[in-house]
Amino acid sequence: MIAVLRQTMWSGWTDLRLVYTPTTWAFGWMVRVLCQVVFYSTLGTLLGDPDRTRFLLVGAAVFIAANETMMASASTTWERMSGTLSLLAAAPAGMVAVLAARSWFWIATGTLSSSIALLALAPFFGLRLGFGESAAAVALVFVTALTNYAVGLCCGSLALRFHGLRNVFANIALLTMTAFGGVMVPVAFWPAGLQWFAAAFPAVHGLAAVRLAIGGGSAPAVLAEAGFAFATAAGWLAVAAASLWWFQANARRTGSIDFGD
Amino acid sequence: MSLTGIDAPAVEVRALVRDFATARGGPPRRALDAFNLTVAPGEVHGLLGPNGAGKTTLCKILSTILLPTSGTARVQGLDVVTDAKRVRPLLGIVFGGERGLYARMTAAQNLRFWAALYGHGRREGRRRAAELLERVGLGPRANEPVETFSRGMKQRLHLARGLVGDPRVLVLDEPTVGMDPVSAHEFRDLVEDLRGEGRTVLLTTHDMAEAEALCDRVSFIDGGRLLRCEDPRVLGELLSRHERVRAAGVPEALAARIADLPGVERVRATGPGAVLVETDRGGAALPVLRTLVEAGVTDVSTAPPTLEEVYLHLIGERGMAVRP
Numbered sequence A: 001m002i003a004v005l006r007q008t009m010w011s012g013w014t015d016l017r018l019v020y021t022p023t024t025w026a027f028g029w030m031v032r033v034l035c036q037v038v039f040y041s042t043l044g045t046l047l048g049d050p051d052r053t054r055f056l057l058v059g060a061a062v063f064i065a066a067n068e069t070m071m072a073s074a075s076t077t078w079e080r081m082s083g084t085l086s087l088l089a090a091a092p093a094g095m096v097a098v099l100a101a102r103s104w105f106w107i108a109t110g111t112l113s114s115s116i117a118l119l120a121l122a123p124f125f126g127l128r129l130g131f132g133e134s135a136a137a138v139a140l141v142f143v144t145a146l147t148n149y150a151v152g153l154c155c156g157s158l159a160l161r162f163h164g165l166r167n168v169f170a171n172i173a174l175l176t177m178t179a180f181g182g183v184m185v186p187v188a189f190w191p192a193g194l195q196w197f198a199a200a201f202p203a204v205h206g207l208a209a210v211r212l213a214i215g216g217g218s219a220p221a222v223l224a225e226a227g228f229a230f231a232t233a234a235g236w237l238a239v240a241a242a243s244l245w246w247f248q249a250n251a252r253r254t255g256s257i258d259f260g261d
Numbered sequence B: 001m002s003l004t005g006i007d008a009p010a011v012e013v014r015a016l017v018r019d020f021a022t023a024r025g026g027p028p029r030r031a032l033d034a035f036n037l038t039v040a041p042g043e044v045h046g047l048l049g050p051n052g053a054g055k056t057t058l059c060k061i062l063s064t065i066l067l068p069t070s071g072t073a074r075v076q077g078l079d080v081v082t083d084a085k086r087v088r089p090l091l092g093i094v095f096g097g098e099r100g101l102y103a104r105m106t107a108a109q110n111l112r113f114w115a116a117l118y119g120h121g122r123r124e125g126r127r128r129a130a131e132l133l134e135r136v137g138l139g140p141r142a143n144e145p146v147e148t149f150s151r152g153m154k155q156r157l158h159l160a161r162g163l164v165g166d167p168r169v170l171v172l173d174e175p176t177v178g179m180d181p182v183s184a185h186e187f188r189d190l191v192e193d194l195r196g197e198g199r200t201v202l203l204t205t206h207d208m209a210e211a212e213a214l215c216d217r218v219s220f221i222d223g224g225r226l227l228r229c230e231d232p233r234v235l236g237e238l239l240s241r242h243e244r245v246r247a248a249g250v251p252e253a254l255a256a257r258i259a260d261l262p263g264v265e266r267v268r269a270t271g272p273g274a275v276l277v278e279t280d281r282g283g284a285a286l287p288v289l290r291t292l293v294e295a296g297v298t299d300v301s302t303a304p305p306t307l308e309e310v311y312l313h314l315i316g317e318r319g320m321a322v323r324p
């Protein structure tokens, strides 16, 4: 099993190298990320509201991690592009472990771009972070990326099953969590129903934990939010596993996985 | 003693049926129809059939990635539906074409990946990858990304991949597609080695010469049904019996004379002065060639019959109706 994970992570790494070279990552993706976060933070500055500015900065920066790990949805379906899906289905180790681990790199790059955006832009928008706060923020950004990866996987496994709708699942999930998850306006702004809905997304708790950690929240409160992130992620992971299982059973019945798929 | 008894056939297929739904609720298409097949351990068994015959469907059911509609299929005595988990480690799967490899990983990395999926640890995976790459002649390219490989090289890597789990039974679905004649020849040597190691091989192909050279037995399949299961020598005999002679610059009178030669089934005009002579008796091509050359025709060649023609003869001899 460990060998499977190690080999799969290597295969994922080669996928990442297709998506980015170090140069395109630094000058393409990172520049885009920074511009996006600057854009939202500037909205706060224009409103002349320092609190609002900081709120927008943290929300936009931390949600980069959510954004990037949602790409796990697309990269799950890349397995079909290699034509290895049928071989995975026929292999003793099965496809679940491979599909679950193959997109891990989004967790790493997501944590990295999100942390860089937060820490590099904070001083420009009046957010002073001490060393301890910065370290806590990076750790919690990692928690956000890690737990939201489960949501990406879940959307990816649905995308495998419903190939025609492959982009829809991740987009809907990302849109809802961005709209109602406390990125631009506090979650409390929305009606109770929507608040509950937003609470189903790990990244919403991850973001809340970051806000608490750098806003003087108590350690138990921070840990509670992180715990919620993990708990909701476990739920998404369970749905992802069920959906992968369903995908395989359906493929075996209908013949939708061909040699070369 | 497990069900995988020594004397259980390597592959045993009984009354296997597979229907596929067709678009817009039409009647289902039957890809396999009451199909029976028994392959003994250590046998190299050829599966020959025209496009759409059901060969790949059978391979997919044996590979546990497709369920039968009815009937049973067993590998080493284990049912591919109810015992799929125990069947998978016994099987090696290779299909033709360039897909099924991680293009950006090196050949060695690809093999190590699959070694892990077949339950081998890091050290064993490395050892197997190196050994198999040597075996298929990719040793010198082991550390190059697969995307830089030619078709034939990818196909060899596929073969190595199929062997990485040390399978007892190999399912090869048109494994020589895209190989040059030299590679295809080396492939034959490799299959001979596999036979020597006591592995069972189920080999799907359109290449009758390949089937004749490699297989202990050959099954002819068409329309999802088994037409005949034969010694490959029958195939060799059919190939020579129905040999064809192609010639250009043949005057009509000469063509008529050839049509009267013994063993000539018919002479077809394929263009102005061009003819295709079909024979139906072993050795009948020789007098045809002699007559042509003596009459001063130099643009002459012989060719084996196509699979479709062999099929027509097979079906004709059996008096079977060609399927609609």
Ligand SMILES: Nc1ncnc2c1ncn2[C@@H]1O[C@H](COP(=O)(O)OP(=O)(O)OP(=O)(O)O)[C@@H](O)[C@H]1O
Binding pocket: A254, A255, A256, B020, B021, B029, B030, B031, B049, B050, B051, B052, B053, B054, B055, B056, B057, B058
């Ligand atoms: N997933 C599928 N959905 C619908 N029909 C299918 C599917 N797979 C195969 N078929 C049909 O089943 C029949 C047998 O196909 P199969 O691929 O087994 O043929 P084959 O003998 O491998 O042919 P070829 O020599 O072209 O590879 C064909 O009529 C094909 O159209």
Ligand SMILES: [Mg+2]
Binding pocket: B055, B056, B057, B173
């Ligand atoms: Mg086929």
